[in-house]
Amino acid sequence: MASTYCEGKSSWPELLGAEGKVAAAWIERENHLVKAKIVPEGSAVIQDFRCDRVWVWVDKNNVVYRVPSIG
Helix, strand or coil: CCCCCCCCCCECHHHCCCEHHHHHHHHHHHCCCCEEEEEECCCCCCCCCCCCEEEEEECCCCEECCCCEEC
């Protein structure tokens, strides 16, 4: 199994409960190497690991319900 190391901040637990767009902007401001992608609850996403992507999972009210992290 290969070891994966990503530069910069990789997890944002402080954004639980935040509005999705606000969280995405916050993430990209704190780690300019990533793009934050807002994902509605119940959506399917590709499972490959990437250091330049953060899934921002939001519920039906557009509130972050999972800790956003690189992946």
